[in-house]
Every structure is written in structure tokens, then in C-alpha cells.
Amino acid sequence: GAVVSQHPSRVICKSGTSVKIECRSLDFQATTMFWYRQFPKQSLMLMATSNEGSKATYEQGVEKDKFLINHASLTLSTLTVTSAHPEDSSFYICSANPGSVGSGELFFGEGSRLTVL
Amino acid sequence: DAKTTQPTSMDCAEGRAANLPCNHSTISGNEYVYWYRQIHSQGPQYIIHGLKNNETNEMASLIITEDRKSSTLILPHATLRDTAVYYCIVRDYGQNFVFGPGTRLSVLP
Numbered sequence: 001g002a003v004v005s006q007h008p009s010r011v012i013c014k015s016g017t018s019v020k021i022e023c024r025s026l027d028f029q030a031t032t033m034f035w036y037r038q039f040p041k042q043s044l045m046l047m048a049t050s051n052e053g054s055k056a057t058y059e060q061g062v063e064k065d066k067f068l069i070n071h072a073s074l075t076l077s078t079l080t081v082t083s084a085h086p087e088d089s090s091f092y093i094c095s096a097n098p099g100s101v102g103s104g105e106l107f108f109g110e111g112s113r114l115t116v117l
Numbered sequence: 118d119a120k121t122t123q124p125t126s127m128d129c130a131e132g133r134a135a136n137l138p139c140n141h142s143t144i145s146g147n148e149y150v151y152w153y154r155q156i157h158s159q160g161p162q163y164i165i166h167g168l169k170n171n172e173t174n175e176m177a178s179l180i181i182t183e184d185r186k187s188s189t190l191i192l193p194h195a196t197l198r199d200t201a202v203y204y205c206i207v208r209d210y211g212q213n214f215v216f217g218p219g220t221r222l223s224v225l226p
């Protein structure tokens with residue numbers, strides 16, 4: 001299957017700092033990537049849809065000024081958590097759909113675990 | 118909201134078949150049934166998907182009822198490494214993937 005990679009896999013930061021997470025599609029181009037968040041013992045919740053060359057689309061309740069998304073190329077989307085606070089500690093997962101393959105299955109990265117102290 | 122309901126948890130003996138049910142009574146004609154699984158602290162892994170016909174690949178089989186209101190994921194010979202949360206998702210092409218709580222499968226030695 002298609003490969004999606006995230007970096008870093010784990011990050012610990014101090015409260016008030018910003019953290020950038022990268023999501024790359026390694027063997028396909030993705031005009032659209034998706035960012036999910038998962039709190040402990042909960043399911044994945046879609047945060048936003050990242051669109052190459054245009055603004056991201058955020059789900060209701062997700063602050064666009066806090067979670068900055070940049071999709072500058074067809075293989076890279078970044079999520080920046082600005083002024084992070086302990087309540088932002090979570091597992092962040094990106095995904096992408098290689099639209100030319102199959103009938104639309106989504107492939108996920110390994111996830112990035114953010115801990116804000 | 119997720120369009121599917123699944124049991125919260127299931128156990129299966131190692132080496133036996135694991136049959137994971139999913140109800141999707143409001144599924145529409147264009148919506149596919151997808152199955153993913155998530156092993157602890159990893160991103161979800163695609164397993165299989167189907168529209169109407171039963172499907173089989175190297176990982177699993179997907180059995181969809183004739184009225185398409187429910188389906189079953191079958192892992193033919195479960196191993197300890199199959200312990201994970203399994204998500205059944207109904208989705209039309211172009212729609213977002215909405216994850217429900219899934220089924221926590223424990224494969225027991």
C-alpha cells in the first residue's frame with residue numbers, strides 16, 4: 001500500500017512554545033491530506049483537511065489560528081501547534097488518499113505524540 | 118457522527134478465526150464499507166473495503182449481507198499481533214472518514 005510518514009514520532013515541549021509536525025506522502029502525490037487528533041482511550045477525530053496550494057478546511061470547534069496547517073507541496077503537509085498548552089497533549093495523525101489508486105482508501109502516518117509540560 | 122455500530126470489545130483464541138461484526142443499517146447505495154485497525158500508539162492500518170460483494174485479501178475477508186445493512190470482518194487465523202482496535206467505516210467516495218469507537222479485539226494465547 002501507499003506510504004505516509006510523519007515526523008517527529010514523539011515530541012515534548014514546554015507550555016507556550018510552538019511545535020511543528022510534518023506529514024509526507026512517500027510514494028504518491030496528495031493534493032489533500034487529513035489531520036486527526038486522538039486523546040487517550042478515544043477514537044480519532046478529524047481536525048482539518050489540508051489542501052495543496054490553498055487554505056485548509058477546519059472542522060467545527062478546531063481553532064485555525066492555533067493549529068496552523070501548510071500544504072506547500074504535493075507530498076508535504078505540516079501542522080503547527082502554536083502556543084501549546086497541556087490540554088493540547090494528544091496523538092496527532094495525518095493521512096492521505098492516493099487518488100489514482102483503488103477506490104479511495106485512506107493511508108495513515110505513524111502518528112506523532114505531543115506532550116506539553 | 119459515525120454511521121456504524123460495533124461491539125465494544127471481543128476476545129478470540131489464538132489460531133482461531135476472529136469474526137468482527139458491524140451494523141450500518143442506514144448505508145446508502147454509493148457508500149463503501151471500510152475496515153481499519155489500530156495497534157496501540159500507531160496510526161490506523163487499512164485492512165479491506167467493499168461495496169456489495171464479499172472481498173478477500175491477504176489480511177482478511179469481508180462479508181457484506183445482501184441488504185448491505187451489516188458486515189463481518191473475518192481474520193481467518195488470529196495471532197497475538199492481531200490484538201488491536203478495529204474500526205468499521207461507511208463512506209462515499211469524496212467524503213471524510215469518520216471513526217467510531219471501534220471494537221477492541223484481544224487475541225488470547
